[in-house]
Amino acid sequence: MERAAWKKSILFALVAGCWIFGVAASGVAQDKGTQSWSARAQALEYRIGAGDVLEITTWKEPELSRRDILVRMDGKISFPLLGDVAAAGLTPVELTDTIQKGLKNYVTSPVVTVTVTNPGSQRIYILGEVARTGEYPLIKNLTVLQAFALAGGFTQWAAKDEIILLRGEPGREKTYKINYKDIVRGRSTENNLPLQANDTIVVP
Numbered sequence: 001m002e003r004a005a006w007k008k009s010i011l012f013a014l015v016a017g018c019w020i021f022g023v024a025a026s027g028v029a030q031d032k033g034t035q036s037w038s039a040r041a042q043a044l045e046y047r048i049g050a051g052d053v054l055e056i057t058t059w060k061e062p063e064l065s066r067r068d069i070l071v072r073m074d075g076k077i078s079f080p081l082l083g084d085v086a087a088a089g090l091t092p093v094e095l096t097d098t099i100q101k102g103l104k105n106y107v108t109s110p111v112v113t114v115t116v117t118n119p120g121s122q123r124i125y126i127l128g129e130v131a132r133t134g135e136y137p138l139i140k141n142l143t144v145l146q147a148f149a150l151a152g153g154f155t156q157w158a159a160k161d162e163i164i165l166l167r168g169e170p171g172r173e174k175t176y177k178i179n180y181k182d183i184v185r186g187r188s189t190e191n192n193l194p195l196q197a198n199d200t201i202v203v204p
Contacts, residue, residue, distance in 0.1 A: 051071060053070055081103065127203070
């Protein structure tokens with residue numbers, strides 16, 4: 001039994017190490033200039049949220065171009081001539097269209113580009129009996145199992161069959177029960193859910 005437990009510990013450490021190495025490599029790449037999320041690249045999937053930082057450029061109109069525009073907690077941004085503009089829940093392309101339509105009253109054929117320079121809304125939270133609790137960036141396609149590796153694995157007191165995932169949905173908060181033991185044994189792989197922004201994992 002001790003030998004089997006030792007093998008499982010080594011296996012988990014290897015998986016965690018590989019995953020964290022990949023995350024670190026991804027982070028280095030972002031630091032070298034790939035951190036920006038262009039409107040074209042994110043058109044079909046990225047939704048702007050509160051806490052994101054945007055750069056909005058209007059071609060040949062420097063007075064209508066802004067850097068470091070923070071999406072406020074109410075989901076809106078402030079922009080010259082247009083005042084408060086709803087941004088949260090839109091893709092960069094959809095926000096581009098909104099701003100271009102608004103500027104047509106002031107500029108002939110405005111050409112606007114919206115870029116997410118810092119996706120600050122894309123965070124998850126891991127709490128409880130893990131090695132490193134806290135806030136983590138939501139890496140694309142991150143799953144529950146991978147999140148545990150990101151947090152350094154469990155402490156010796158973790159109740160691995162009583163994990164809770166809290167997810168905010170329109171008008172309510174939904175709770176998912178996660179059994180880590182069943183997932184790794186292949187019995188409940190459907191519970192290895194892909195994570196969403198602002199998900200909170202609690203390991204009792």
